[in-house]
Amino acid sequence: MRRTTSTPTLAKTATGILGFDEITGGGLPQGRPTLVCGGPGCGKTLFSLQFLINGANAGERGVFVAFEETEDDLIKNVQSLGYDLRDLLKRKKIAVEYVRVERSEIEETGEYDLEALFIRLDEAIRRVRARRIVIDSVETLFAGLQNQGILRAELRRLFVWLKDRGITAIITGEKGIDTLTRQGLEEYVSDCVIALDHRVSGQISTRRLRIVKYRGTAHGTNEYPFLIDKEGVVVLPITSLQLVHNATNRRISTGLGWLDEMFGGRGYYRASSILISGSAGTAKTTLASQFVDAACLRGERALSFQFEESPSQYLRNMRSTGLRLERWVRSGQLEIHAARPTLYGLEFHLATMHRAVDRFRPSVVVVDPLSAFTGGTLDEVNAMLMRLIDFLKGRNITSLFTHLIPGGPWPAGAIDIGVSSLMDTWIILQNAPPGQNGGRHLSILKSRGMPHSAEERLFELTNRGALAL
């Protein structure tokens, strides 16, 4: 590899970790050490392993220097994520160098250095011709050896040594009380420092990744939520909130002829956001499902997040209104995701929704109901929704949200859940007063950029769908 002193842009090495390469503009600084730090269980080791394994699968071999876990531990750790580390070790794509320092076995007398560690790293790097290395976690040495002065000097030398070899490295560090790492490793790293964090509040766990330092690269000061799911670490690239979506004039059917009529005969704007509010039993889910059904009939794909019912229960209930959504599930046009929102934090939800959307590539998304998100303050919920809507619009996806208004009759307009300003179209549903055949009222509170009916329409729910009366 040729090295120049005046590279205009910093070369980057892709980690292959979903989202991370996106937020860093390409990955980690190539040929330089990066510090990845955080508390116990924050995901440092997994992050590092994924960096190595993805590298190995893409042709860049790597060395994992393990101070805490044995080769077998590491193999087991990533097995559940579908990574076959054993195979990569066998094919010499990755080498694990397990370093154990047991204080009780060691007596110290006089001067020493850590040259043997350097020799071992060098030997491991040569063995597999590594371009990447992970050292997890070098701070363990401080527990095993007594002479802190020597250790500090040698660690400093280690960082220089790694840089001189031009190897892309991750050094992990355990979070200190007031410092990023217990031993202040951040002092030695000038190029890139990443902090991982795992917080649990109100039984909801949130993981965040923060880019503390990244020389020569513009990076948001934001913390990025990430999750550890069955595919490992996934970072959520939260697009900065810019209203740059190209507004479209194309329209999309609501799924109901009479409702399309209320929007000038042509339905919603494509890539807009729609909110349907109403108290219990006002047919919010049915209206959302008609919209989904219409999309699938047109040959498009729809993604539905159901937070109150299991997919089978949902499908069964919709059958009773004449909507046979199973066929779209079978044809692969409809995907239903069901989860109890209270089990996870908002970030987790946002994360899983992003991923599902990116994987399925739908043209319409339904979130039913929005009110299930209670895992945060109103501000947090709004921020999450704003990001979600922003994300969906950016992909030209039309999104429909339902919102449950608790209680019975309510004065129209009195309830503003705070998210309404994010919505382009807002539909209100109400149960008609008793004696009106169990009908419901529908009115359009707003619909940006289009003429719409101001009247209140009465409709009823039948086994052939929602019919206007």
Next chain:
Amino acid sequence: MKTGRRKSRQELWILRLYIAGQSARSASALRNLEEVCEEHLAGRYKIEVVDLLKQPQLARGDQIVALPTLVRRLPPPMKKIIGDLSNQERLLVGLDLRRGTRRQGGA
């Protein structure tokens, strides 16, 4: 106690000194070690010097991190002493050769 000591007198000591190249520190570690061995283990010790620059793969087996490292391979249990061995007292303690700290089997 007497038999125990006599037995330990007959034991063969195998000591391995890990170094990297011919540094002043390696040389002084070897000199310090030989001195102690001659005084306490005359005629029943063997010192193997392993230069990790020549045999880097040997560092794994004994889990060597620091240099110089002295490993007492025999008699068991295995012990490690790191540094240039300049402090003779600590070297003796580390090797279990110092009277008083040495475990003396009664049986």
